[in-house]
Amino acid sequence: xxxxxxxxxxxxxxxxxxxxxxxxxxxKLRVEEDPRIVDVAESLPQANCGACxxxxxxxxAEAVAGGHAPASGCPVGGNETAQRIAQILGLEAEAVIKKxxxxxxxxxxxxxxxxxxxxxxxxxxAAGLVGGNKQCSYGCMGYGDCVRVCLFxxxxxxxxxxxxxxEDKCTACGKCVDAxxxxxxxxxxxxxxxxxxxxxxxxxxxxxxxxxxxxxGCGICARACPExxxxxxxxxxxxDYKKIAPEQIPAIEKCPTGxxxxxxxxxEG
Amino acid sequence: MxxxxxxxxxxxxxxxxxxxxxxxxxxxxxxxxxxxAVSMGLAVTFVMTITAVVSWIINxxxxxxxxxxxxxxxxxxxxxxxxxxxxxMFIRKISPPLYQALGIYLxxxxxxxxxxxxxxxxxxxxxxxxxxxxxxxxxxLGFTLAIVLMAGIREQLDLADVPxxxxxxxxxxxxxxxxxxxxxxxxxxxx
Numbered sequence: 001x002x003x004x005x006x007x008x009x010x011x012x013x014x015x016x017x018x019x020x021x022x023x024x025x026x027x028k029l030r031v032e033e034d035p036r037i038v039d040v041a042e043s044l045p046q047a048n049c050g051a052c053x054x055x056x057x058x059x060x061a062e063a064v065a066g067g068h069a070p071a072s073g074c075p076v077g078g079n080e081t082a083q084r085i086a087q088i089l090g091l092e093a094e095a096v097i098k099k100x101x102x103x104x105x106x107x108x109x110x111x112x113x114x115x116x117x118x119x120x121x122x123x124x125x126a127a128g129l130v131g132g133n134k135q136c137s138y139g140c141m142g143y144g145d146c147v148r149v150c151l152f153x154x155x156x157x158x159x160x161x162x163x164x165x166x167e168d169k170c171t172a173c174g175k176c177v178d179a180x181x182x183x184x185x186x187x188x189x190x191x192x193x194x195x196x197x198x199x200x201x202x203x204x205x206x207x208x209x210x211x212x213x214x215x216x217g218c219g220i221c222a223r224a225c226p227e228x229x230x231x232x233x234x235x236x237x238x239x240d241y242k243k244i245a246p247e248q249i250p251a252i253e254k255c256p257t258g259x260x261x262x263x264x265x266x267x268e269g
Numbered sequence: 270m271x272x273x274x275x276x277x278x279x280x281x282x283x284x285x286x287x288x289x290x291x292x293x294x295x296x297x298x299x300x301x302x303x304x305x306a307v308s309m310g311l312a313v314t315f316v317m318t319i320t321a322v323v324s325w326i327i328n329x330x331x332x333x334x335x336x337x338x339x340x341x342x343x344x345x346x347x348x349x350x351x352x353x354x355x356x357x358m359f360i361r362k363i364s365p366p367l368y369q370a371l372g373i374y375l376x377x378x379x380x381x382x383x384x385x386x387x388x389x390x391x392x393x394x395x396x397x398x399x400x401x402x403x404x405x406x407x408x409x410l411g412f413t414l415a416i417v418l419m420a421g422i423r424e425q426l427d428l429a430d431v432p433x434x435x436x437x438x439x440x441x442x443x444x445x446x447x448x449x450x451x452x453x454x455x456x457x458x459x460x
Contacts, residue, residue, distance in 0.1 A: 007337055014327065014344060018351035029358040031365075 036088055037065045043084045045077050049151065051173040064089070075099065076171040099172040099187045101154075101165050106197040106213040106259065107139035108160035113210055128181040135210035138200040140184055146176035192241040194252060198259040201233045208257070215259040224251035229260075236260055272403050274459060279407025281455040285383040286415040287448055292383030295374045296416055297441050305370040306420035310413025312360065312371070314406065316352050316378055317387055321405025323348045324388040325398055345388040353379040383412060418448065 041061035052073045054060040063069035064085060071089060072082040078098060118133040120126050124145040127133055132141045142161035154169035155176060163176075167190060177185040184199060196215065200207045204216035217234030228243040229236055229252070236259070238244075244252070253261050283289065286296050292313070299309040324345050332338055357375050361368045368375070378384065387408050391401050422444055431440050 006335055007340055010331060010335065010337060011340065011343065011347075014331075014347055018347060022351055022354055025355050025358055029362040031358075031361050 034065050037061050039088045040064050040085050043077075043081060043088065044074060045081065047076055047151075049076060049173050051075050051171070076173060078171075098190045100167050100170040100190050101172060101174075101176050101185045102188045102195055102263065103140065103163060103165065104184045104186060104195070104197060104199050105138075105140040105162065107134060107136055107211045108158075108162050108213075110160070111212040112136055112139055124179075125181050136200055136202070136207070136214060138182060138198075138202070139211060139214075140180075140182070145179045145181070146185060149175045149179040151175065189241070193262045193264070194238060194241060194244055194249065194260065195263055196236050196238060196260045198235065198257075201235055203234055207234070213257050213259055216257060218256065220254055220256070221252045221260045224248055224254070272399065275400060276403050276407040278459055279404050280411040280414060281452065282459055284411040284415055284452055285386065285408050286412055287445075287452040289383070289386060290449070291386045292381050292412060293445075294377060295381060296412075296419060296445070297438065299371065299374050300416050300419040300423055300441070302370075303417060303420045303424060305367070306416045307413070308367050309371060309374065310409070310416050312356055312375065313378060313381070313383070313412050314409025316349070316356055317384055317409035317412070318402065318405040319352050320345070320349055320384055320388055321391055321401045321408075322398075323352070325391065325396070325401045328392050329398075341389065341392055342385075345385060349384050349388070350379050383408070415448070419444065422448075 038061075041058050044057040044061060046057050048056040050056065052060045052069065052075065054063055054069070060069060060073065064071060064073065071085040072079075074081050074085075112134045113136075114133055115131070115135045116133070118127055118130070120130065122143050124141045124143045127141045127143055131137060132139075134141065140162050142157065142163075144157045144163060146163050147155045147157050151173070152169050152171050154166045154171070155163045156166070158164045172187045174187060177183075177187065179185075182199065188195065197213065198207075198211075198215035200211070200214045202210065202214070204218065207214035208216050215235050217231060217236075219231050219236075221236050222229045222231045225244055225248045228240050229238055231237075238260075249262070255261060285291050286293065295309055295313070300306050327344055327348065328338075328341065332340055332344060353376065356378070357368075360371070360375065387405060391404055396404055419441075423441065426440060426444070435443070
């Protein structure tokens, strides 16, 4: 019996000795930590995705508690998280405008003409190096680099050869924005209805020949709403969607190619 | 004279990183800047010295008299874990920026095999108390020397045109290998 007790007692005594030593050391060397950091860190999504610009949820929590980052800085957590953080810090949170990724191309299989058969690696990055598979050198190549990087299952490749964004799942983390070699994704507020669905800088006839849905730079939309829309390099840009009045929308939708318009018109119909 | 030889052996000839290849994790992880490499080296030296002393006491006063040598590993882990906790608290109190710079590698000293190796080797070689202390300090300084040299080289490497596939860990391991080769040159010092 003694053979078992001796080692057990020895180890227990040693453990006790060291733990008592550590307890005393802790009393002497304790560092007060801001308790708000822990609270904020707990209310974050813990995805550690880095969408806030910090190296992880913990780093963001430290920045928020230190006043270096806004309470609404976590795009993944959205409004709910921002309100909770604001409560912890005793601040008024500015409401987070939910953003989603939008694809600036409508060159689907039907509309965009192919340039030839591309037989290389089926990634957009590889295809883009040799000029892509379509006549339009600005449009979506449809090999799904964006779908592969999406961590939230918010993108899927449609039958039409274009990726589709699921608004309810998109967290606006911006991974697809970085992944697209042609910069076709951009983060827009969910409430923004009117978008330009083209990135082609080709002149009208060339653009039209390559894709039926391309912006041909005619400027009808810019004339309909000069406060919000401007033309640059044969392409329409929306400067400030809030300045588009509801009564101007029908005039904007007169676009001959449908490259500017409401995002949901097609999906709902 | 024997003690001096023991010290030189521990620092140069049987360097823990470059001879035994123990403790590679912090050696690669914290060797990007000389400042943090020095701090890491000193932290490891401190833990090594105290570990050597405490584990000698435990080994010779408790384990060997009661014929519990087989508990060496467990008992030494206990010593190391407690000491690292102590060092961590101490550094956090004294210098928060240093605590940030050492990051995860500070608690990882606990699982640093160089320290465990030191405690076990010192027990295996039947060192006297004084020899153990010298051996602990020497091994720690040897680790510090290796990591600081490495940090110096890596600071220069940042400016060098390293082939893309070798950037980062690749070139660091190659440098470590060349340093180990160079350190074998010291083995002629003891016969």
